[in-house]
Amino acid sequence: MALLALALMASGAGVMLLIAHAGVADARAVLWWAVLSVGGLAAMAALVRLGATQRLADPSLSIPQMAWTITSGAVAYVLAGEARGIVPAVLAMILFFGTFGLSLAQMLGVGLYALVAFALAVTGTARFDGSRYGTLDAAYAAMVAIVLLGCLALNLRIQQIRARLQEQRQELSRALALNRELATRDELTGLLNRRHMLELMQLEQRRADRSGRNLVLALLDIDHFKHINDTHGHAVGDRALQAFAATVRASVRNTDVLARWGGEEFVLMLSDTRTDDAADLLERVRCAVATQALHDGGASVCFTVSIGLASYARGEALEQTLERADRALYTAKDSGRDRVVVATLHSPARSLAA
Numbered sequence: 001m002a003l004l005a006l007a008l009m010a011s012g013a014g015v016m017l018l019i020a021h022a023g024v025a026d027a028r029a030v031l032w033w034a035v036l037s038v039g040g041l042a043a044m045a046a047l048v049r050l051g052a053t054q055r056l057a058d059p060s061l062s063i064p065q066m067a068w069t070i071t072s073g074a075v076a077y078v079l080a081g082e083a084r085g086i087v088p089a090v091l092a093m094i095l096f097f098g099t100f101g102l103s104l105a106q107m108l109g110v111g112l113y114a115l116v117a118f119a120l121a122v123t124g125t126a127r128f129d130g131s132r133y134g135t136l137d138a139a140y141a142a143m144v145a146i147v148l149l150g151c152l153a154l155n156l157r158i159q160q161i162r163a164r165l166q167e168q169r170q171e172l173s174r175a176l177a178l179n180r181e182l183a184t185r186d187e188l189t190g191l192l193n194r195r196h197m198l199e200l201m202q203l204e205q206r207r208a209d210r211s212g213r214n215l216v217l218a219l220l221d222i223d224h225f226k227h228i229n230d231t232h233g234h235a236v237g238d239r240a241l242q243a244f245a246a247t248v249r250a251s252v253r254n255t256d257v258l259a260r261w262g263g264e265e266f267v268l269m270l271s272d273t274r275t276d277d278a279a280d281l282l283e284r285v286r287c288a289v290a291t292q293a294l295h296d297g298g299a300s301v302c303f304t305v306s307i308g309l310a311s312y313a314r315g316e317a318l319e320q321t322l323e324r325a326d327r328a329l330y331t332a333k334d335s336g337r338d339r340v341v342v343a344t345l346h347s348p349a350r351s352l353a354a
């Protein structure tokens with residue numbers, strides 16, 4: 001905007017110099033006017049370009065530039081003599097471009113200032129060249145008023161478009177946030193989903209490879225979940241999954257990561273945890289699940305969980321760790337469910353009695 005206003009002002013100054021050359025206006029006065037008008041705007045444009053206005057409330061100096069332009073236009077109106085009719089046209093163009101950078105309140109302020117400045121200019125003209133306030137001056141004043149009204153209407157429209165754009169931007173960022181949430185979370189339980197968990201596990205695997213710290217993966221599967229669905233209905237089954245997720249989350253540290261692996265199966269990742277400590281923790285999880293009850297009308301719904309856990313062996317693929325945890329889980333199921341089984345690297349899985 002600063003450079004555009006400067007270019008328009010320079011063109012206006014050129015026109016004024018031509019008028020002076022034609023002998024209609026005082027050449028000396030017009031020259032001074034041109035230097036001050038263009039110089040003032042050039043100084044402001046330079047300040048904006050150099051970043052010297054960054055800390056101001058109006059860093060692009062829109063208001064001072066508009067005020068300067070209007071003042072300069074009003075003075076030009078007085079100086080241009082009989083050719084003053086062209087001043088409102090040049091001013092209209094500058095005001096029109098200025099409209100884009102101003103708020104409605106600022107535009108109203110600028111408009112009011114322009115009205116006062118031109119009222120003074122019209123009065124000044126009558127004194128300066130001895131002419132009386134005539135019909136032509138009334139027409140020029142009317143043109144300035146029309147231009148200002150047009151700029152106000154345009155500004156209003158711009159504000160509406162900006163508000164709509166802002167709304168659309170907010171809607172878009174809300175949709176993106178929801179998208180991100182859906183891409184990483186399981187909608188029912190609010191836990192991480194399988195895809196995101198796999199990414200986190202790979203990250204943790206790299207950390208374990210580097211640090212040599214123990215990394216434990218556990219598979220948790222609710223026992224006879226189909227029976228809950230069949231007896232109490234799918235909605236109670238869903239509530240059971242939510243309650244299970246909440247119970248497990250409440251039993252582990254917030255640095256441990258729990259994810260829904262699919263259906264009624266969950267994965268818990270315990271980093272920097274010894275296998276024995278993990279087994280103790282999961283035993284506590286098993287007990288917490290076994291003692292919780294869900295209410296379905298008058299009936300209470302209880303369920304248990306079988307857990308298989310395996311420690312990551314440095315250099316192996318995560319799939320291998322998960323496979324060992326899965327085998328341990330199935331040992332737990334085969335041995336009567338409601339128990340924790342620890343997978344060992346080579347020997348058969350070790351079961352903790354329920």
Ligand SMILES: Nc1nc2c(ncn2[C@@H]2O[C@H](COP(=O)(O)OP(=O)(O)OP(=O)(O)O)[C@@H](O)[C@H]2O)c(=O)[nH]1
Pocket residue numbers: 188221222223224225226227229233234235236237238241262263264333337
């Ligand atoms: N309500 C509900 N049920 C689900 C959801 N996802 C999977 N299920 C059900 O979970 C049940 C899993 O049944 P099975 O794989 O036979 O396992 P189970 O009955 O728990 O038996 P075991 O694992 O052997 O103890 C199926 O009936 C699925 O329909 C879910 O999001 N909501």
